[in-house]
Amino acid sequence: MATVSLQNIDKFYGRVQVLQDINVEIDDGDFAVILGPSGCGKSTLLRVIAGLEEHQRGDISIGGAVMNTTPAAERGVGMLFQSYALFPHLSVSKNISFGMRMRGESKALIKERVANAARILKLEPYLDRLPKNLSGGQRQRVAIGRSIVREPKVFLFDEPLSNLDAELRVEMRLELAKLHDSLAATMIYVTHDQIEAMTLGTKIIVMHLGQVQQVGTPLQVYYQPANRFVAGFIGSPRMQFLHGTVQGVTAESVSVSVPGVAPGIIEVPCEPDGLKAGDEIEIGIRPEDLHYRGSEEVRITGLTTVVEYMGHASYWYGHIAQQERELVAHLHRALRVDRGSEATFTLNRADLYLFDTEGRARRRLQVDNENLQTQLAAAIA
Amino acid sequence: MSTEFRALKRYAVPQQFALLILAALTWYPFLFLLATSVKSPNQFFENYWWFTFPFDWANYAQVWPKVSVAILNSAQYSFGTLVIVLILSLLGGYTFGRMKFPGKNVAFLCVVALLMIPGVLTLVPLFVEVKALKLLGTPWALILPFAGFEIVIGIYIMRLFFERLPGELFQAARIEGANEVQLLLFVALPLALPGLGTVAILDLLFTWNELLWPLITVGDATKMPVAVAALGFKGEHQVDYGALFAAYVSVSIPLMVIFVAVVRKFIKGIEGI
Known part of the structure; x- marks a missing residue:
């Protein structure tokens, strides 16, 4: 060995x-x-x-x-x-x-x-x-x-x-x-x-x-x-990216505005690491973090283009106003969303990922996952 | 019924008929050879085209003493050539097919370029060379030039064969600790058998049937290979077709037996190229 x-x-x-x-x-x-x-x-x-x-x-x-x-x-x-x-x-x-x-x-x-x-x-x-x-x-x-x-x-x-x-x-x-x-x-x-x-x-x-x-x-x-x-490589379906602009930074968060995403200014808990107001950024959203008609503070509404019913889950594909890119969301298997209808999803702002224009990620600060902590502890040991 | 199948059916009869004619054209010379070999001279002139009865086996009895000696001679020449050709084709094909070294492609081109030289052009220089080496009258006067001609195609075939074997097999063997000699003996050689079978068949066909070179170099009638010996039944003034064809049939049998025995390996080898 x-x-x-x-x-x-x-x-x-x-x-x-x-x-x-x-x-x-x-x-x-x-x-x-x-x-x-x-x-x-x-x-x-x-x-x-x-x-x-x-x-x-x-x-x-x-x-x-x-x-x-x-x-x-x-x-x-x-x-x-x-x-x-x-x-x-x-x-x-x-x-x-x-x-x-x-x-x-x-x-x-x-x-x-x-x-x-x-x-x-x-x-x-x-x-x-x-x-x-x-x-x-x-x-x-x-x-x-x-x-x-x-x-x-x-x-x-x-x-x-x-x-x-x-x-x-x-x-x-x-x-x-x-x-x-x-x-x-x-x-x-x-x-x-x-x-x-x-x-x-x-x-x-x-x-x-x-x-x-x-x-x-x-x-x-x-x-x-x-x-x-x-x-983008890890996770299936892939993470989706939306354009946004930095509105302000603190030591532990970056406030961004993302067209088509409410509220107008979202405070993302992450290390700013050089970002400043006015910088272009991309936010990343994992399909599994989006909740259909949920109660979290970040809201996205899109026009349904396709829904794939896989049995164990469904995947929703749709367009968001003011963004060129398509969004993918994970739907509970029992939910039904009609093609052409509007669908609103919510997610926790701590679940957002932030990338600068060079694609470098900012370290996320409120990742709350016991398995991750266990793996990290084992890796250090 | 699919359209494809219907189309097949429509052409089936003319197709079969054409194939039948081709088969007949291919087979007839062999049948003619066999038929003539069992005819007396009178029977030959009575019915030229087909078998006559009863069969006259006297031709075989007449040619056998000479032909049997020639078969043994040819076996000796062919076997000697075969051993050299197989060893060198294996080594050459393996080197060109699986090893990396500077100038490999140029070296290979030099080998393959030899295929472009008409054999007949080499007769005189080769004769001078063989004479200078004092090989005339020995089996080597046939074996070495035969091998020289055949290793070119042998190396070419074996290179193609080795190149198509999965490289991972050789890498796996290397990681497992096999050295170059072990790699050749325990991996390359067993995997190359179909390819070597193909080379062997082509080599045997060539050496067994070669007429011109032995005719020039072999003076002693007791050392003649089969092709020359069979021709010996064609007299200067008259031809005894029965004897001549009986000799042809006799000398072909060993080759046919070998071919039937290894035909499956031969086809596998060709598929592998």
């Missing part, structure tokens, strides 16, 4: 910079999830950590030892690929023991470790089968088995669930969480799926355009996003 430290990592493909000044500390036993949209450089970063790709600048340390030029095999990492990368010509047991056989470990040790892995991963009945005769979930487990028999210091996962169907994905997600608990190993997991990130991760590294946007606990990136990108 080990810590992983990335310092000032730069990587280029030719002249294109795909990783820019990456600085991340991953603690021993962390389940770190690298989250970001396609092409953000998350898989490249994982491959750089694994030693499958070279980086041009910066230091990678695993367990305190700098590994910049160490070959992949000697970094003490186990990696799970999106395609599982099982050797099609080898049986399950040969696949699992591949690394140990290549390293010339004793037959007795190989047998013991394979049996142990097969027991943990419920693969005992399949040891003599070829990968082509296994289901997606079983193949996934064989790939995990291949990693765990070598007892690596760090496990690397490259979108391991993306080839599975929805039901199996939930199942495997739980199994991975259990595996992390039982092995207490450091794991780094790449995904574009925020649900995987939120449910599995103890630490989330949000990436965009080759840069780390924010590192934090799952609820931290949800409640205290560092910028507009993170705020």
Whole structure:
């Protein structure tokens, strides 16, 4: 088990910079999830950590030892690929023991470790089968088995669930969480799926355009996003943004006016951090914070364009007067709103998010969530 | 009934008919070969186009002593060539297909450019070279030039094959601790078998049937490969078609048996390219 430290990592493909000044500390036993949209450089970063790709600048340390030029095999990492990368010509047991056989470990040790892995991963009945005769979930487990028999210091996962169907994905997600608990190993997991990130991760590294946007606990990136990108990326449906203007600031709040939103001046509890009266800003509203005909002080009225009835909930889409953008709101599943009708939503001013014109978020000050506090305390511990 | 199916049905009869004609055209030379190989000279002139009865097996008995020696010779030449071609195609294809090094594409172009040189142009320089190396009269006079010709297409096929194998398999093996030799032996080689099967078939077809080069370099009648030996039944003044065709059939059988045995791997290999 080990810590992983990335310092000032730069990587280029030719002249294109795909990783820019990456600085991340991953603690021993962390389940770190690298989250970001396609092409953000998350898989490249994982491959750089694994030693499958070279980086041009910066230091990678695993367990305190700098590994910049160490070959992949000697970094003490186990990696799970999106395609599982099982050797099609080898049986399950040969696949699992591949690394140990290549390293010339004793037959007795190989047998013991394979049996142990097969027991943990419920693969005992399949040891003599070829990968082509296994289901997606079983193949996934064989790939995990291949990693765990070598007892690596760090496990690397490259979108391991993306080839599975929805039901199996939930199942495997739980199994991975259990595996992390039982092995207490450091794991780094790449995904574009925020649900995987939120449910599995103890630490989330949000990436965009080759840069780390924010590192934090799952609820931290949800409640205290560092910028507009993170705020928009985390949460489903996405956060919506409305234009506004700063009317005044105090040490603990920023008063803003947002066209189409009442009252005319809303006092948002957040650190002003350089904002002053007259500045253009954007406020962010999460669909789940809006309450249909609620009693909170901030009110928004919009013209209903579409309502999606999902069963467990409904999503309302509509236009707000004086704003070009569409708003999305979460509706209770029993509510009915007709297309073309006006709908009024309310929300707590503490639930508003504030961003400057460069997209930097202002730290919110009245975030009241016990789970967030617990996660933060655990992260500090 | 879908429109597609109806369209298929409308064309089914003429289509089948055209295919039947094509099949007949393809198969007839083989049938002609077989029919002629079991005819006496008289039967040959009586009925030129089709089988005559009873079959006359004397042609086979006549050619077998010479043909059997030629088959053994060819087996020796082909096997020697095959071993060299398979090893070098595997190594070359793997290097070009899976490794990164400066000048790779230029080096590959240099190899592939050899495909553009007509074989006939190389006859004289090759002969001079083989003679200078004192290889004339040895099996190497055939094996080495054959291998030289065939590794080009072999490397080309194996490169395409290796490039299409998922890179993650090789990366996984590397992370698991496999060194380059282990990677080649335990990952690349087993995965490359269909591709190597394709190379082997193409190589065998070439070496088994090659006529011109052995005709020039092999002087000793007891060392002739099959193509030259079979031609030997064509006399200077008259042709004994029965014997000649019996020889052709005899020398084709080993190749056919091999092809039938590995045809599935061969097709899998072609699909993999």
